[in-house]
Amino acid sequence: xxxxxxxxxxxxxxxxxxxxxxxxxxxxxxxxxxxxxxxxxxxxxxxxxxxxxxxxxxxxxxxxxxxxxxxxxxxxxxxxxxxxxxxxxxxxxxxxxxxxxxxxxxxxxxxxxxxxxxxxxxxxxxxxxxxxxxxxxxxxxxxxxxxxxxxxxxxxxxxxxxxxxxxxxxxxxxxxxxxxxxxxxxxxxxxxxxxxxxxxxxxxxxxxxxxxxxxxxxxxxxxxxxxxxxxxxxxxxxxxx
Amino acid sequence: xxxxxxxxxxxxxxxxxxxxxxxxxxxxxxxxxxxxxxxxxxxxxxxxxxxxxxxxxxxxxxxxxxxxxxxxxxxxxxxxxxxxxxxxxxxxxxxxxxxxxxxxxxxxxxxxxxxxxxxxxxxxxxxxxxxxxxxxxxxxxxxxxxxxxxxxxxxxxxxxxxxxxxxxxxxxxxxxxxxxxxxxxxxxxxxxxxxxxxxxxxxxxxxxxxxxxxxxxxxxxxxxxxxxxxxxxxxxxxxxxxxxxxxxxxxxxxxxxxxxxxxxxxxxxxxxxxxxxxxxxxxxxxxxxxxxxx
Ligand SMILES: Nc1ncnc2c1ncn2[C@@H]1O[C@H](COP(=O)(O)OP(=O)(O)OP(=O)(O)O)[C@@H](O)[C@H]1O
Ligand SMILES: [Mg+2]
Numbered sequence: 028x029x030x031x032x033x034x035x036x037x038x039x040x041x042x043x044x045x046x047x048x049x050x051x052x053x054x055x056x057x058x059x060x061x062x063x064x065x066x067x068x069x070x071x072x073x074x075x076x077x078x079x080x081x082x083x084x085x086x087x088x089x090x091x092x093x094x095x096x097x098x099x100x101x102x103x104x105x106x107x108x109x110x111x112x113x114x115x116x117x118x119x120x121x122x123x124x125x126x127x128x129x130x131x132x133x134x135x136x137x138x139x140x141x142x143x144x145x146x147x148x149x150x151x152x153x154x155x156x157x158x159x160x161x162x163x164x165x166x167x168x169x170x171x172x173x174x175x176x177x178x179x180x181x182x183x184x185x186x187x188x189x190x191x192x193x194x195x196x197x198x199x200x201x202x203x204x205x206x207x208x209x210x211x212x213x214x215x216x217x218x219x220x221x222x223x224x225x226x227x228x229x230x231x232x233x234x235x236x237x238x239x240x241x242x243x244x245x246x247x248x249x250x251x252x253x254x255x256x257x258x259x260x261x262x263x264x265x266x267x268x
Numbered sequence: 269x270x271x272x273x274x275x276x277x278x279x280x281x282x283x284x285x286x287x288x289x290x291x292x293x294x295x296x297x298x299x300x301x302x303x304x305x306x307x308x309x310x311x312x313x314x315x316x317x318x319x320x321x322x323x324x325x326x327x328x329x330x331x332x333x334x335x336x337x338x339x340x341x342x343x344x345x346x347x348x349x350x351x352x353x354x355x356x357x358x359x360x361x362x363x364x365x366x367x368x369x370x371x372x373x374x375x376x377x378x379x380x381x382x383x384x385x386x387x388x389x390x391x392x393x394x395x396x397x398x399x400x401x402x403x404x405x406x407x408x409x410x411x412x413x414x415x416x417x418x419x420x421x422x423x424x425x426x427x428x429x430x431x432x433x434x435x436x437x438x439x440x441x442x443x444x445x446x447x448x449x450x451x452x453x454x455x456x457x458x459x460x461x462x463x464x465x466x467x468x469x470x471x472x473x474x475x476x477x478x479x480x481x482x483x484x485x486x487x488x489x490x491x492x493x494x495x496x497x498x499x500x501x502x503x504x505x506x507x508x509x510x511x512x513x514x515x516x517x518x519x520x521x522x523x524x525x526x527x528x529x530x531x532x533x534x535x536x537x538x539x540x541x542x543x544x545x546x547x548x549x550x551x552x553x554x555x556x557x558x559x560x561x562x
Contacts, residue, residue, distance in 0.1 A: 099478070112474075116471045120283075137272070177475070
């Protein structure tokens with residue numbers, strides 16, 4: 028579903044954010060992307076929905092080379108990818124409800140359907156009671172949940188979340204991760220960048236670790252920190268690629 | 269793009285104006301003020317141009333009858349001149365009025381004690397249909413029986429007209445410069461409002477909105493704000509010019525009262541509003557391009 032082929036990224040100021048990333052995320056997978064601050068997690072995710080262009084290499088989404096699609100096709104790529112941004116990126120002049128409605132308006136969903144879908148999405152993240160608030164009137168965690176609701180309101184086949192639990196207490200975090208798991212269980216490919224070691228350790232899903240722009244680990248049932256167990260070594264042995 | 273979207277995008281434009289209230293008020297004020305200045309200047313130029321033309325037209329040819337000639341004869345001459353195809357307006361001046369006003373004007377400066385009765389001859393003022401054929405008309409009038417003297421103000425007229433034309437050209441050139449300045453000020457204001465909303469635009473792009481979907485409400489906002497500002501400018505100008513006309517009618521000598529610019533203020537306001545809407549649309553459209561680049 029998502030594939031990086033020797034992708035590198037150098038920012039205009041010369042910072043080398045990613046070097047020679049090779050990664051393959053299959054349809055319906057759930058992947059944690061971990062690594063210290065500044066290791067390049069956000070940069071890697073931005074390549075997927077073409078907020079950034081790789082300096083070298085290619086990125087494929089659903090078999091399509093996103094580095095090659097024309098500018099006017101980019102919106103259609105993004106509609107297939109729900110993104111929870113690290114800084115939320117809610118439209119400041121719109122209420123939570125309108126923020127979600129905008130995404131559905133963009134794809135011409137009928138009004139009655141819009142009401143239904145927004146209610147469902149907001150219900151899922153426990154934000155239905157704040158639907159008429161503007162982002163500035165919300166706490167960090169509430170903005171984050173609104174952002175999550177927006178990312179999944181149009182049922183995209185791919186969900187990307189950059190630190191979706193960064194501002195949440197452990198209980199709410201766990202609730203959010205469960206929502207992501209449930210969405211994943213419905214067949215959505217979920218790709219989560221996180222610092223939250225508790226969540227990663229508890230869920231025991233595939234873990235890709237970045238350090239300094241390099242992939243240093245890719246485990247099928249991984250923990251936040253590398254635990255060199257013989258079992259996990261065995262597990263990572265029969266990998267395709 | 270279907271009907272549902274059209275409705276939504278229009279709604280978005282109005283919500284955008286409402287929620288960016290301070291910005292909207294600021295843009296409307298900028299448009300209103302700059303267009304009021306431009307419009308007022310344009311009216312001034314048009315008005316002075318019209319005024320000069322009318323004053324010039326008024327005294328193209330003056331015809332004097334011999335001193336002591338009867339009113340009967342004067343009317344006869346007037347009718348003869350009226351019959352000439354080149355003459356447009358023939359006015360028989362009132363001897364009494366002219367004399368009275370002459371006396372009033374001269375009273376303080378010259379002693380008129382020695383003059384008794386009315387020494388003025390009958391005079392006629394003639395406007396010609398075509399200012400270029402004034403001298404031909406004057407010649408035709410000279411041949412009419414009973415005419416003592418004809419002044420063809422063609423020479424003075426020509427000189428004054430040259431000056432008037434120069435003033436007119438300068439006035440319109442200044443109006444043109446002011447027009448560009450106005451457009452520049454307004455498009456700058458638009459760029460600033462859009463700059464303040466560049467993050468919003470970027471977010472819309474990131475969640476999959478096409479550039480048209482983002483652009484249409486913003487351009488509509490530009491049209492609405494531009495038209496509203498220009499309408500306010502039109503209102504200000506109407507009020508202002510109405511006031512000036514009033515003052516002039518009350519305080520100025522009769523000769524100078526006729527200062528209409530020859531422009532219908534309703535029509536002028538409408539054209540101004542249309543210009544405002546157009547500048548708003550074009551300005552937004554052009555400025556958005558920059559913020560739509562990723
Ligand atoms: N727009 C930018 N211009 C220049 N350098 C940048 C830019 N964005 C990020 N970087 C640099 O690229 C590197 C990777 O940044 P990135 O945001 O991908 O890290 P991250 O792993 O997401 O960190 P965090 O966990 O703190 O979010 C960092 O060194 C950062 O300073
Ligand atoms: Mg990051």
